[in-house]
Amino acid sequence: MFNLFNLSLKINGFPIKKAVAEFEKIQAVSDVEYENFTIQKRKEIVDYHLKNNKSYQEFVGKISFQNWAELPIMTKKDFQKPLSERLSEGFTIKNVYVNKTSGSSGDPFIFAKDKFCHALTWANIINRFGWFGIDFNSSLQARFYGIPLDFIGNKKERLKDFLKKSYRFSIFDLSDSVLEKVLLKFQNKKFDYINGYTSSIVLFAKFLQKKNIVLTSVCPSLKCCVVTSEMLFDEDKILMEKQFGVPIINEYGASELDLIAFQNPNDKWQVNSETLFIEILDDENNILLNGKEGRIVITSLYNKAHPFIRYDIGDIGILDEKSTFKKPILKKLIGRTNDVAILPSGKKSPGLTFYYVTKSIIEDDGNVKEFVIKQTKIDTFEVEYVSEKELTESQILNIEKAITTYLENNLSFTFIRKDKLERSKSGKLKQFVSLIK
Structure with missing residues (x-):
């Protein structure tokens, strides 16, 4: 050969x-x-x-x-x-x-x-x-x-x-x-x-x-x-x-x-x-x-x-x-190490915890294809997702409830539906990113 x-x-x-x-x-x-x-x-x-x-x-x-x-x-x-x-x-x-x-x-x-x-x-x-x-x-x-x-x-x-x-x-x-x-x-x-x-x-x-x-x-x-x-x-x-x-x-x-x-x-x-x-x-x-x-x-x-x-x-x-x-x-x-969320209480949590908790709920019915989580402020997060239909109020409530159980209270989430997610030049998808210094 x-x-x-x-x-x-x-x-x-x-x-x-x-x-x-x-x-x-x-x-x-x-x-x-x-x-x-x-x-x-x-x-x-x-x-x-x-x-x-x-x-x-x-x-x-x-x-x-x-x-x-x-x-x-x-x-x-x-x-x-x-x-x-x-x-x-x-x-x-x-x-x-x-x-x-x-x-x-x-x-x-x-x-x-x-x-x-x-x-x-x-x-x-x-x-x-x-x-x-x-x-x-x-x-x-x-x-x-x-x-x-x-x-x-x-x-x-x-x-x-x-x-x-x-x-x-x-x-x-x-x-x-x-x-x-x-x-x-x-x-x-x-x-x-x-x-x-x-x-x-x-x-x-x-x-x-x-x-x-x-x-x-x-x-x-x-x-x-x-x-x-x-x-x-x-x-x-x-x-x-x-x-x-x-x-x-x-x-x-x-x-x-x-x-x-x-x-x-x-x-x-x-x-x-x-x-x-x-x-x-x-x-x-x-x-x-x-x-x-x-x-x-x-x-x-x-x-x-x-x-x-x-x-x-x-x-x-x-x-x-x-x-x-x-x-x-x-x-x-x-x-x-740079994918860590610092929360209002001072608690540090790997960003993937958010991703993992959200994932366990969001994908039950196969509607959501993929998503990423961005921390924009110490208590504020954006969830960008690609799906066939918009997330329901009850799904959003379930996600927020699960995150409260795993992490802490009074965190704010915004859910943004997109046609496709932004990938890096190489094509990688970053599942969690913190935008706060």
Whole structure:
């Protein structure tokens, strides 16, 4: 078989063969030795950057370290300076992989990975998708992602899709007439898997539910569906499994790092311990025990071009108590640290609590397709929603009652029906946003 995907990586200077061999070597380290192995890799990458990266030397304030917990925490704001000033010796913008974060946290920045590190990312992705029988060189992907609308950007992405054996559905218009055409493609193409933004794929599942169609009845080649970049709620997962007829896999990643966690065949959210080291910290930067909720802080163990060492990604989560160095399990991803609602009483509540409570009521009859919640003042919220018919007074009262039960009294809500919701340039839908500083 002609391995077009692997060949495209090789042509672009990413040594995929070497990376796959290294990845397998890492995986062969035994459970017993893995803690020492990880500590050694941590030390090597910090020593490397303290020796070769002027920006990181200045950030740490010294050229050697003794204690891991003493190393300062990096945040997105520390990367708000030209990339050329952040690269290690021997690396230039021309000999590294350069990309930009999505900016969903409000602090977008340009980052770099050395080419071997980026090839390791692909080795990891290939490994995880392989758990479900997906081969990037031969499996056909149905891709629900945003796409640049300008001519050159659009053509570049289409070429990438061709090399990745994927067919892209643009997600900026997902009206029923467009979803009819999506369904027709599934009838005519032998897709192996679906991959894309959670909210868009949920909309497709709701469309199928309305038509009483199980996707595998029209596309029997389908093996699985991988959702990414947005929260996956339990009811949505159940709905998608029913309407697609395949396992729904939850992916959590960050473009500047790697895949962070990927649901394994035992339905556990397995953290990538091969190329990353993940810790959970409290607000004072103390390392928390497994089972405790805190900030997700990540170290990239192989990126020599650009340091991501004890990098606060801006998310809140919990590692399972049964986690080991070799096989950490992400018990829960609670959301982003900047998606927190501060209420009149002073109580802080993850914005997704509003979304979750509202969702449990709003979708009972399948009328509402999707919605977002915006906090406009400390006690005032707007709910923008797309639906076939307007919400009734009793539905609105039920939502307000449920939110009062879960959160607190005297919060004010305005419900605004829209034809479609505003998505970011990349096509992501932000389920909750606070507009107050």
